[in-house]
Amino acid sequence: MSSQTNKTRAEKYWRANVRLIGILLAIWAIVAYCLSILFVEPLNNFQLFDLPLGFWIANQGSMYVFVILILVYAVVMDRIDKKLKDESQT
Amino acid sequence: MTAEVWTFIFIGITFSVYLGIGIWSRVRETSGFYVAGRGVPAIANGAATAADWMSAASFISLAGIVSAKGADGCVYLMGWTGGYVLLALLLAPYLRKFGKFTVPDFVGERFASNPARIVAALCAIAVSLTYVAGQMRGVGIVFSRYLGVEVWMGVVVGMVIVGFFALVGGMKGITWTQVVQFFVLIVAFLIPAIFLSNTLTGNPIPQIGLVTGDVTSELNAISQEMGFDKFTSSFNSMSGWSMLNVFAVTLALMIGTAGLPHVIVRFYTTPTVRAARYSAFWALLFISLLYTTVPAVAIFSRTNLIQHFNEQPLDKIREKPWVQKWEKTKLLKFVDKNGDGKIQMASGNAFVMSGKTPTDEPNPDSKNEVFINNDMIVLSTPEAGGLPNAIIALVAVGGLAAALSTAAGLLLVISSSIAHDLYIKFFEPHASEAKKVFIGRLMVVVAILVAGYFGIDPPGFVAEVVAFAFGLAAASFFPVLLLGIFSKRVNHYGVICGMLTGIVFTGGYIACEKFLGVDFKSSLGNFYIASEGIGTIGCALNFIVTIVVSRLTPAPSAKIVELVESIRRPDEIGT
Numbered sequence: 001m002s003s004q005t006n007k008t009r010a011e012k013y014w015r016a017n018v019r020l021i022g023i024l025l026a027i028w029a030i031v032a033y034c035l036s037i038l039f040v041e042p043l044n045n046f047q048l049f050d051l052p053l054g055f056w057i058a059n060q061g062s063m064y065v066f067v068i069l070i071l072v073y074a075v076v077m078d079r080i081d082k083k084l085k086d087e088s089q090t
Numbered sequence: 091m092t093a094e095v096w097t098f099i100f101i102g103i104t105f106s107v108y109l110g111i112g113i114w115s116r117v118r119e120t121s122g123f124y125v126a127g128r129g130v131p132a133i134a135n136g137a138a139t140a141a142d143w144m145s146a147a148s149f150i151s152l153a154g155i156v157s158a159k160g161a162d163g164c165v166y167l168m169g170w171t172g173g174y175v176l177l178a179l180l181l182a183p184y185l186r187k188f189g190k191f192t193v194p195d196f197v198g199e200r201f202a203s204n205p206a207r208i209v210a211a212l213c214a215i216a217v218s219l220t221y222v223a224g225q226m227r228g229v230g231i232v233f234s235r236y237l238g239v240e241v242w243m244g245v246v247v248g249m250v251i252v253g254f255f256a257l258v259g260g261m262k263g264i265t266w267t268q269v270v271q272f273f274v275l276i277v278a279f280l281i282p283a284i285f286l287s288n289t290l291t292g293n294p295i296p297q298i299g300l301v302t303g304d305v306t307s308e309l310n311a312i313s314q315e316m317g318f319d320k321f322t323s324s325f326n327s328m329s330g331w332s333m334l335n336v337f338a339v340t341l342a343l344m345i346g347t348a349g350l351p352h353v354i355v356r357f358y359t360t361p362t363v364r365a366a367r368y369s370a371f372w373a374l375l376f377i378s379l380l381y382t383t384v385p386a387v388a389i390f391s392r393t394n395l396i397q398h399f400n401e402q403p404l405d406k407i408r409e410k411p412w413v414q415k416w417e418k419t420k421l422l423k424f425v426d427k428n429g430d431g432k433i434q435m436a437s438g439n440a441f442v443m444s445g446k447t448p449t450d451e452p453n454p455d456s457k458n459e460v461f462i463n464n465d466m467i468v469l470s471t472p473e474a475g476g477l478p479n480a481i482i483a484l485v486a487v488g489g490l491a492a493a494l495s496t497a498a499g500l501l502l503v504i505s506s507s508i509a510h511d512l513y514i515k516f517f518e519p520h521a522s523e524a525k526k527v528f529i530g531r532l533m534v535v536v537a538i539l540v541a542g543y544f545g546i547d548p549p550g551f552v553a554e555v556v557a558f559a560f561g562l563a564a565a566s567f568f569p570v571l572l573l574g575i576f577s578k579r580v581n582h583y584g585v586i587c588g589m590l591t592g593i594v595f596t597g598g599y600i601a602c603e604k605f606l607g608v609d610f611k612s613s614l615g616n617f618y619i620a621s622e623g624i625g626t627i628g629c630a631l632n633f634i635v636t637i638v639v640s641r642l643t644p645a646p647s648a649k650i651v652e653l654v655e656s657i658r659r660p661d662e663i664g665t
Binding site: 013014017018021024025032033036037040041044048049050051052055056058059060062063064066067069070071073074081084 | 156161163164167168172174175176178180297301302304305306307323324333336340364367368371374375381382385576655658660
């Protein structure tokens with residue numbers, strides 16, 4: 001494998017990584033800052049059983065989302081890593 | 091058997107286990123001492139990170155704070171969990187790829203600058219020292235409350251235990267002890283919560299009981315009757331925070347979390363980059379077990395305490411043994427202001443306050459007749475709920491596990507910053523492995539003595555310095571690490587100016603407000619940001635200064651560009 005193709009490959013890999021990070025952090029920001037803080041009062045007009053919806057998102061839901069975001073990142077990066085490995089073997 | 095006997099038994103069992111692990115995992119090399127030989131599986135590292143992260147404050151105080159601030163307590167819940175998303179996506183994998191031992195290692199090499207390394211090492215020491223003092227204090231308080239010994243004796247016992255497994259086993263000993271401590275603390279936290287949830291909502295899972303039961307709407311109704319805002323309304327009078335402030339505090343705590351050296355260094359211990367990513371997932375999953383239970387505990391125990399106290403005859407209240415015990419500690423105080431023989435709860439302070447502690451003088455401006463310290467909420471829950479003595483003892487052991495595990499992680503950061511980043515690097519770069527480990531151990535002893543001193547005789551500002559630790563980490567480390575990885579253009583001029591700007595601004599603001607008594611609240615009006623949240627602004631300034639100064643000065647050398655590329659490149663691609 002020539003070092004030139006390795007360099008393009010590394011750049012491609014990095015771009016895919018940055019894009020994935022961007023998407024996941026956008027969700028992170030929407031849940032933590034838009035839903036839980038900025039629009040918490042309008043959301044509180046809706047009920048999730050006993051709890052106002054905004055309160056539930058800020059105090060419970062947001063944390064579930066954080067856990068899922070990290071898991072998704074790890075799993076998708078696994079796939080990107082695997083694809084890269086397959087490519088470099090062919 | 092009494093709770094004291096149970097506590098002795100549990101402490102005996104858990105401490106023997108901690109000591110056993112220390113002996114089993116003794117180390118001889120620096121990589122074992124500082125990064126556990128990079129042999130910690132992802133899930134174990136996740137549990138260790140969770141124990142490292144959840145301190146005495148998370149275990150003992152958090153539910154109490156949320157209970158007192160109502161919906162605005164979410165800043166701590168989101169702030170101290172959301173930071174892991176930043177850590178997992180932006181920092182952990184690349185720092186693991188970089189390898190080496192410490193955070194200042196990265197700063198020093200990425201920016202090819204010894205001054206930058208020294209500033210980073212000093213920041214790491216300052217942040218960790220302020221943090222560890224609170225942990226030692228926590229150990230002392232748990233001992234004194236449950237076993238009736240003096241606080242200083244408790245602190246000394248804690249110092250000996252932490253010292254032993256940190257000295258013998260280094261990071262390896264600390265990591266495997268933390269794994270055990272995680273299980274102790276999570277079981278101790280969940281059992282009373284499950285019991286309470288089952289009693290109040292009929293569902294044993296607190297997260298579900300909170301949603302399906304009717305405790306919260308009941309609490310909202312009682313709160314309004316008593317003159318409080320609804321518990322679930324945001325930006326309420328209980329916290330007195332504006333939306334802007336809630337925003338700033340949440341962001342500062344998140345960024346600060348991602349920038350704390352004792353958390354970052356945990357990701358150096360995993361075998362691969364992939365394991366670093368998964369261990370961040372396990373860590374947050376384990377942390378969330380406790381953090382999502384916190385609002386449930388806050389709401390249940392607040393309701394429980396109101397039922398115990400409000401409109402109840404004072405004589406009857408004082409007949410309960412647990413009330414007598416807590417009154418003795420002064421964390422719970424009653425005063426029957428209107429002389430009707432009953433206790434009324436209302437908004438405002440029951441007593442004239444001196445800082446955060448109540449004086450004996452009743453506060454005439456409020457109808458409130460009871461003072462409840464935040465720290466009492468979790469610790470008194472099993473007693474107030476009438477749980478068996480064994481469970482009361484379990485909570486004490488859980489609090490100890492939380493404090494000891496965090497203290498151990500912090501001590502290792504302090505030791506590695508002094509020994510590895512400062513002493514060895516600058517004075518004895520060619521020392522033998524045995525000598526390096528010896529100096530590391532020596533510094534652990536120094537750090538324990540300093541931390542113990544702070545724990546026994548805490549300077550008055552210790553409670554305030556937690557805000558300091560997060561603000562400092564947010565305004566110094568986070569921008570430097572992030573830009574160091576994601577920008578090839580940022581150089582050491584930019585980073586040093588940026589770190590100094592961030593630290594001086596953040597530290598200055600906190601010092602002015604907390605110690606010099608400058609009243610930012612009235613002068614800034616709607617734009618006021620509390621000390622806890624000012625790290626957000628400090629961080630933004632750091633970013634701006636670093637980028638601008640870097641643009642105006644020469645680009646980093648080709649060697650550094652190659653270093654950044656190698657951090658970003660997965661192992662699958664060769665050079």
